[in-house]
Amino acid sequence: MVQTTTKNGIIVAKTGNEIMAEAMRQIAPDVVAAYPITPATEIVQIFSQFVADGLVPTEFVAVESEHSAMSACIGSSAAGARTMTGTSSQGLALMHEMLYIAAGLRLPIVVALVNRALSSPINIHGDHSDTMGSRDAGWIQIYSENSQEAYDNLIQAIRIAEKAKIPAMVTTDGFIISHCMEVVEKIPDEDVKKFIGEYKPERPLLDYKKPFSVGAIDLQDYYFEHRYQLIDAMEKAKPIVLEVAEDFKKEFNREYGFYEKYKMDDADIAIVVIGSAAGTAKVAVDDIRKKGVKAGLIKLRVFRPFPHKELAQELSNLKAVAVLDRCDSNSGAPAPLYLEVTSALYTHCKSECPKVINYVYGLGGRDIDLHHIAYVYDMLGKIKTGTQIKKVVNYVNLR
Amino acid sequence: MANDRMIEIRWHGRGGQGAKTAALLFAEAVLSTGKYVQAFPEYGPERMGAPVQSFNRISEQPITLHCAITEPSFVVVLDPTLMDSVPVVEGLRKDGKVIVNTQFSAKEIAAKLKVSSDKVFVVNASKIAMDTIGLNIPNTPMLGALVKVIGDLDIEGVLKDTRHKLEQKFRHKPQVIDGNLESIKRAYNEVQSEQAVAAKNA
Structure with missing residues (x-):
């Protein structure tokens, strides 16, 4: 008999993509800017339907490429908005330049990512070449075994990223998980909301009373120190990952760690x-x-x-x-x-x-x-x- | 090995016949009976009419396997013409069963597939679909046939869940809901093996 781990758990049969879209609806980010790519398309497609149906108040920005998607995410996150997107493979590759900028600017963008092989030859199926290619971009990377973990990881990633002030990507294996329907235990909307809490950015660009520059040039004088801060932040993200997992276990009785x-x-x-x-x-x-x-x-x-x-x-x-x-x-x-x-x-x-x-x-x-x-x-x-x-x-x- | 622990199903259809939808609908219906499920399609070149496959796993325990299904316990053939070009019984377990949408008898299909007739179940799902839904979409009736052949699944639970799903999907076309449910019931009652025919005639 299929059992829930908490009394409020909701058992559903969902594909990896469906449940990641569902997690995004529950997270209800302020902004999602995305461009479709197989096998991650459904995530933002389903999410955009939620937006269109008025089920989530997110500002959905349909852009013309993944480079633009990540650029829009950077702008939105810098402005102080809780920001998410979804992508895969060539899409992540096209974002590559902007990934480093998101990390360097310490913007807690969270990406629902479906792992897929890189061209060439062209292949739409699952392997880890895409995210492994971004492994030194300064992003937190959390991989999921199945749909349940994809859902739980995406919710945890919001808190991890925002506390560590580092962007995060949560992945599933393309098709193997993204298109596989499995039994997943969902958390009620209000409990997700409570778990992730309200996002209070430290320095939002839209706070016009405290103006500051973002993305300024930084040469031999301070570049090293600023990059060191990112290096240090990644080290300090470790206890944050464990703290959030601990809290998640307390609330929802599912255990996670490194x-x-x-x-x-x-x-x-x-x-x-x-x-x-x-x-x-x-x-x-x-x-x-x-x-x-x-x-x-x-x-x-x-x-x-x-x-x-x-x-x-x-x-x-x-x-x-x-x-x-x-x-x-x-x-x-x-x-x-x-x-x-x-x-x-x-x-x-x-x-x-x-x-x-x-x-x-x-x-x-x-x-x-x-x-x-x-x-x-x-x-x-x-x-x-x-x-x-x-x-x-x-x-x-x-x- | 994992095979002993769970039911594994392979659906054969042609692009557009709903093999993927059938596997997904079936998974959701089986979940409503309290079992763990997986449903996944095989993604190849997608075009109308091309041979396609989709898969289900059913278990009393959580399913962690994420590899392909190569030794199915049940094979469902939505389109009988596939038997000419696709090795539909490949890897079928010793105690496995194949369910074919066809107007021919189990005995005739067994001879065509070169398997013993006790492995074969037949149902004219296309005719049932024409009678009940008005279109040749054999995937929903084949759900009913599969539930019957598997044996330990509750048809009432499956019908109830499917009604719920169809009501969400076809809220603007309620007339197709009753037809689909009727098709599942009819296929459940009409699917038969050679043994059943022999018993009836005895």
Whole structure:
């Protein structure tokens, strides 16, 4: 029987896009400026219908490109408005220039983002190349395993971004989650409103009694200090992420953190993975454990800020770890998540580090199933008992 | 493996026949009976008439799997002409069932699909749709046939939920609601296997 976690919870069947649009309606931002792109189109399409039907008082700005969408968001956020948008893939790529500006101006814009492969070749399906390409843009990045997490993460992101004064993107895997209808527990409108609270910007541009400049030139004299403030803010966003998660758990009884640990207590081998594949991997872990293998899983939720100390601590006592990346850095070196995880281990491991292997999977929406994940755990079992890692970067389900 | 734990369904249709809508409607209806569900389409090139697939998972427990369905427990074929070009029974589980919208008998369809006749259920959903809705849209009647063949789903709950959904979707066209519901009921009652026919004739 489908159960709610709180007495006011509302059980619905929604796709990832539908529930993100629903979260946006409940958040009721002052401004949404957006341009459609598959597979994120529905989010702003459904939301714009809410606006048209008078269900949400948001000013909806239909713009002519994603570059303009992010530019309009920057203007609106700087003016002091709670501001959101939605995009994906090439759309995020087109926003790229403006992403850094949003972060540098410390504007808490929140983006509902659907992960999709980047061209070329043209592909509309899910992988993490788009947001991984923006990983150093100064944005908080929160990834979701399923529709429930997408909904909960988007609501939490508002508070995180506004407190940290850093923009945030909350993602789902394109089609796999964005177009998959699942059971989701919704929070009543008034409870969402209460949880996110009223937005009180510190320095809104429209406060004409306290005029100031935004976006001024900043050369050798102060640029470094201002960028350092952003670096420092990202570090300080870590406790904020946890605080908001703690409050969320208190109110709605669903638990979040930097990552989710699945059967890690006695694990000696583990997979680290982001997004929807973690759900499939949980089933694989259950299956493998029936054979007596001490397999565990860490699903990373927050990629920026990266919880390097915490993650290293979780992994340091393991014998072997596989990091699964749904993108490649095309760099002649391993993929982004592997680089972060191994760097964390090298930095924080007190004694011997676990052996770490990298698997790139799912580019352009290529399926990853239980057999593929079972194979990775099988390899970890071999590495644990002494098999040498010959190739660091390996590919799952690549023909 | 996951297969033992949950029901997995694959819908085969042609672009425009409502295979995606059927999977979504079915998921919502099954949720109303208190089970966990997933519904997702396979997105390829989208054009009218091209073979398309959509999928459902049903479970008593929360569903965390997010991979493709390759070994379905039930296959629903909305368009009988697909059997000539698409391997619709591919990966069908040992105890799996295929439900086909057709005017032919289960025995004839079994011979065509080269599977044993106890796996095959047939219903003339196109005719039911013509009779009740006035259009050849076989997706809603096939919902009824699927509920019957799965067995442990409550048809009254499904009808109630579907009525609710259709009332929202067609609030300006109430006449299509009763027709759609009638089509589900008729297909639920008319879907049959070779065994059922044999029992009746005995």
